[in-house]
Structures are given as structure tokens and as C-alpha cells.
Amino acid sequence: MNARALSGLQKHTAVPPSTLLCQEAEHPGEEKPCNLTGWWENDLGSKMQVFSVDNNGTFSGEYHTAVSSAKKPIQPSPLIGSQHLDEDGQCTFGFTVNWKKFSDSTAVFVGECFKGDDGKEVLHTSWLLREKVDSEPDDWKATR
DSSP: OOTTSSTTEEEOOSOOTTOOOOOGGGSTTOOOSOOOOEEEEOTTSOEEEEEEEOTTSEEEEEEEOSOOOOSSOOOOEEEEEEEOOOTTSOOEEEEEEEOTTTOSEEEEEEEEEEEOTTSOEEEEEEEEEEEOOSSGGGGGGSBO
16 A cells, blocks of 8 residues: 555546546535545545445445555455544544455544635545554564
């Protein structure tokens, strides 16, 4: 997994060639900024789908990474998270991705949603990845 895995994720509201979209019909008449529900894609081609965010800010979805150092083929992986619902729309959030379908690792992401000058929502994130190691002396190389 590359360190730029989620930085600059953008929500899809148009249908450019070979990209996924968030249909505007999912949020009819909604003025509330920073709705994480829908498809997001970063500059490396990784995609994330957030199924829905409940009234408490809890959400789930799938992460489709485009980059991995695992030896097995990449597969979509489940994610679960929480969003701080803020009135000004500049919300923070965090989520965990379990790569169990193709790797012995787990990643945690934290970030914030921004609305760009063009009106599009962008997610800026930081992450940590923990890989399984065979022994405690190897602990030093397990987190990046």
C-alpha cells in the first residue's frame, strides 16, 4: 500500500471515462456538505465506496486498493468508520480497512473533508498500515 493511498480522494459526480461515480440522486436536495456516502477515487486509482453514514456518523463500505505489496491478487476489502458530524461541514473522520481477503494486514485512516474552490469535496488523509510479523523482535518493521 502506498503512502498516498487516500490523500486527495475526490467524489465522483460526473461520468468521465473509466471512473466510478456518486449519483446526485443519492442526495436529492441535500445541502449538508461533506457527505461521505458514495464512490471516491484517488490519484493512484484506488477507490472507496461508503455505503451510508448513520445519524451518529458511523459508516461502512469497501476499499478497492490499486496498490499492494501482497503476493496474492488484490480484492475489495471491508471498511468501517466514524465521521465527526460538524455543522460547518469541515468534518473529520477515521476508518479501518481489513485486508484479510489477500493480506495479513490492517490499515487505519484519519482525515478531513474539504470543499475545493471548484465546489467539489476532497478528502485528505493520513494512514498507518500494520502487517503481521512472525516474532516480537520483528515488531519494528510491522508498521508503516
